[in-house]
Amino acid sequence: MTTTDSESPHATVDERRGRNGGSRKDPGRRERIARAAISVVAERGIEKITHRAVAAAAGVPLGSTTYHFATLDDLLAVALRQAAQDNVAELREWADGMDSGVDLPAVLTDLVLRYLGPERERTVVEHELYVAALHRPALRAASTEWDGALRDLFTAYTDEVSGKMLAAVFCGLLWQGIVREPLPDRDEIETIFRRAVGDTAHG
């Protein structure tokens, strides 16, 4: 969770001002607005994003969003890019906590269920980003970055072809599971992954 302040002029002060409610000079405000935008997308959908909705979610006045972001598209682009980068970072962190001898179908099933359950908001935003990128070329890089990270991750544990195949299975299961009302069964997902890797011994 390293803060990328490439656009803020300076990152000298990282402590909140104790008095004054921290309302005057607030170095994290820009990022906080972006995260508020993410939560708005997660809760209400990308079509409901407005300057006012984001400002309300972030607890800042309207003028603050228009000051930190030139246009609403900029705000959306920054927010979704940050969401995608967070997702990739979290994915790599998860991958680092695994050794290479694990039971791949089992851990992939865990990952699917986590994205559909506790991390549902994150998954929803990621999907909104995907579709938004269809009509906004500025967002495509963030979308394909996620795909690449997923593919690289799976490739590292198998080979190139199987990695791509498993990435597709993973993507498809997420895609199908995110709209289903009851969460899919754990055994069902694991069975699918086992069939994908050609493992017929389990059952």
Add this chain to the structure above:
Amino acid sequence: MTTTDSESPHATVDERRGRNGGSRKDPGRRERIARAAISVVAERGIEKITHRAVAAAAGVPLGSTTYHFATLDDLLAVALRQAAQDNVAELREWADGMDSGVDLPAVLTDLVLRYLGPERERTVVEHELYVAALHRPALRAASTEWDGALRDLFTAYTDEVSGKMLAAVFCGLLWQGIVREPLPDRDEIETIFRRAVGDTAHG
């Protein structure tokens, strides 16, 4: 521009003559508006849909859309449901034209490339529908119907587990391919499908 010449006067008025008080001067108008809504979603995204944009695309006045559809959400729901049903019907038609002895990875690759190429608009709308359903329960049935049709189709040519697995691969490949700028290579997709079905004889 008064009444557009090609749509209202000629054709299909007489087939409504007869019984019932349901008198329609233009029986196809409602459906035509829904299809115009689909094209607007395909071209500009679901967030850009408005009464006026749909009316312009359909070549009807603004009042016509508000007359045939109580609210904009209704219009969207009807349009996306119709799009999903069209997709399912087209998919079943495609399946009927195949015998059971085909080379499954090859034909699945054809299908993926068709959805990413000539039928890209259809695929885009389907994905917009998926994401829209995340925040609109009224659209979920249409989304899951597509999933079910896909799964049933693939299951019919293999078995239940493999069918679900292949449906996930198919979904994932569409999902990833729709945002990629150059269309994915044919051999790459076919190789992935062959690996998925456990066919190692091919190179």
Add this chain to the structure above:
DNA sequence: AGTTTTTATGTACAGATGTACACATAGTTG
């Protein structure tokens, strides 16, 4: 000190949007 720059905020305004609604017309019914 004073001056300039950056950050923050409230407000105003033009444009777009959903939708109601009054009017118009065609089709049906008596």
Add this chain to the structure above:
DNA sequence: CAACTATGTGTACATCTGTACATAAAAACT
């Protein structure tokens, strides 16, 4: 024929939206 109803259309209006901008205060700078 006339009365009635379903269908179609143009317009008005309240509301929401993005964004510009004047103002102000804090920080940076000389």
